[in-house]
Amino acid sequence: MSEFQPFVMERMMSKFEQDVEYNLSESGVQPILLGELLADDPDYINHLLATRLNYPHVNGIPELRENIAALYEGAMMNNILVTVGAIEANYITTRTLLSAGDEIVIMLPNYMQIWGIAKNYNLELKTFHLREEHGWAPDLGELNEIVTHNTKLIAICNPNNPTGYILTEAEMDDIIGTAERVGAWILADEVYSGAERLTDEQSPSFYGRYNKVIAVGSISKAYGLPGLRIGWVVGPVDTIDDIWARHEYTTISATILSNKLAAIALSAKVRPRIIQRTRNYIRKGYPILQQWMDSHKNTFSLTPPQAAAIAFARYHFDINSTEFTERLRKEKSVLIVPGDHFGMDKFIRISFGLPENYLASALDRIHDFTMELKN
Numbered sequence: 001m002s003e004f005q006p007f008v009m010e011r012m013m014s015k016f017e018q019d020v021e022y023n024l025s026e027s028g029v030q031p032i033l034l035g036e037l038l039a040d041d042p043d044y045i046n047h048l049l050a051t052r053l054n055y056p057h058v059n060g061i062p063e064l065r066e067n068i069a070a071l072y073e074g075a076m077m078n079n080i081l082v083t084v085g086a087i088e089a090n091y092i093t094t095r096t097l098l099s100a101g102d103e104i105v106i107m108l109p110n111y112m113q114i115w116g117i118a119k120n121y122n123l124e125l126k127t128f129h130l131r132e133e134h135g136w137a138p139d140l141g142e143l144n145e146i147v148t149h150n151t152k153l154i155a156i157c158n159p160n161n162p163t164g165y166i167l168t169e170a171e172m173d174d175i176i177g178t179a180e181r182v183g184a185w186i187l188a189d190e191v192y193s194g195a196e197r198l199t200d201e202q203s204p205s206f207y208g209r210y211n212k213v214i215a216v217g218s219i220s221k222a223y224g225l226p227g228l229r230i231g232w233v234v235g236p237v238d239t240i241d242d243i244w245a246r247h248e249y250t251t252i253s254a255t256i257l258s259n260k261l262a263a264i265a266l267s268a269k270v271r272p273r274i275i276q277r278t279r280n281y282i283r284k285g286y287p288i289l290q291q292w293m294d295s296h297k298n299t300f301s302l303t304p305p306q307a308a309a310i311a312f313a314r315y316h317f318d319i320n321s322t323e324f325t326e327r328l329r330k331e332k333s334v335l336i337v338p339g340d341h342f343g344m345d346k347f348i349r350i351s352f353g354l355p356e357n358y359l360a361s362a363l364d365r366i367h368d369f370t371m372e373l374k375n
Contacts, residue, residue, distance in 0.1 A: 005119040009112060009341040021333040022362035027161060029195075029281040029309045029353030032224040032274065037261065040270055048260060056256040059244050060232070064259050067266035068232050072207045072215065078237045081244050082259065084251040086191045086218035086231035090114055092246040093214050093233055094153070097185055098123055102152040107138065109312065109342035111161045111189065124150070127343075132314070135303055136165035140174045147178050153185045154178070159192035159203055162312040162342055162349040164305020166196070166203050176210045185212045191231075192308045194222030194275045197282050203307065207234050214239065219262050221308065223274050224281075230254055230262040278353070282309050285352035285359055292363045299370055309353025312339075314346055317373060321345050324373075331372075332365040 017023050038044040059065070060082025068082070069075040083089040094117050098104060103124040106115055118125040128143040130136045147154065156175065159166045167175070179186050188206035196203060207215040214235040220226035233243055247253075264270055286304075289311055293302045302313045315324070321338035325348065328334050339347025350366075352359055 064263040136163040159307035
């Protein structure tokens with residue numbers, strides 16, 4: 001059997017997220033009910049009931065691709081490929097653009113899928129960092145220093161998972177300038193765009209700012225629809241066609257019902273309501289977490305996230321983060337993500353975009369666990 005780097009965070013969640021009493025490892029808000037999604041128009045039900053359960057358009061039904069294209073200035077349907085979640089989008093994009101031995105630069109901390117792909121497919125991996133001491137702003141000097149003419153791709157997550165940091169326009173321009181200097185692609189994971197905590201203005205996309213950008217989106221995080229497993233890739237038409245060819249080797253297509261439900265969710269009629277629902281969960285949940293953090297100042301410290309329903313908190317006692325989270329799961333039936341899963345020990349990632357009573361009860365159990373650790 002070939003040597004393989006498992007996706008340790010997803011392995012953990014696959015094994016345990018359905019079995020704990022409190023799951024604070026999830027990175028989106030409380031998922032929406034089907035009835036809530038379809039509440040705007042009773043004809044939606046009849047439309048779905050009239051669906052023949054055949055293959056859809058392999059690259060995504062036209063209505064869905066039109067609705068996705070409308071989110072990106074200058075994009076048309078042919079710039080869009082619908083995938084089975086952003087995870088397939090990231091995978092087949094990376095496998096299209098890079099070959100063994102190619103150099104890739106990845107932002108850290110980050111959702112570690114592309115890092116794992118680099119390990120498993122013998123890519124030359126370099127990293128640049130978001131700096132906690134600067135509010136999780138990127139170290140652009142480090143990025144500029146490590147990018148060379150051998151660099152084929154720079155992988156960005158914006159808004160960032162796990163820190164919730166949103167790049168400024170000036171930082172985006174700087175990253176683009178660095179990529180342009182060497183002709184590298186930018187792969188921008190933008191699944192948290194729309195999940196802003198402090199503003200109603202959606203985070204800008206890298207798409208359209210440079211001719212070698214691939215933007216990845218999803219309805220899992222900002223829309224509360226992870227169970228539909230719909231993601232997408234936005235990019236130059238010829239490159240999208242190349243990525244589509246890899247899509248036919250993996251999943252062929254997302255389901256017809258997922259395509260239709262996602263098209264409803266991203267319609268001009270429904271999308272604003274769902275985005276507001278997500279922001280409401282984030283804005284109601286965060287003060288609960290912040291108040292809890294404030295009451296544990298000697299134990300935890302947190303740079304407030306600007307977006308997303310997750311917080312990346314540092315803890316101040318002597319235990320490895322994986323051991324911390326494993327014991328918390330076993331002893332208190334609460335699942336959170338260790339900083340080890342982002343390459344940074346002494347941190348934990350906690351979800352807060354959840355019903356208030358559920359979140360407060362889970363935090364009570366984390367409190368009890370930390371008190372027992374101290375004693």
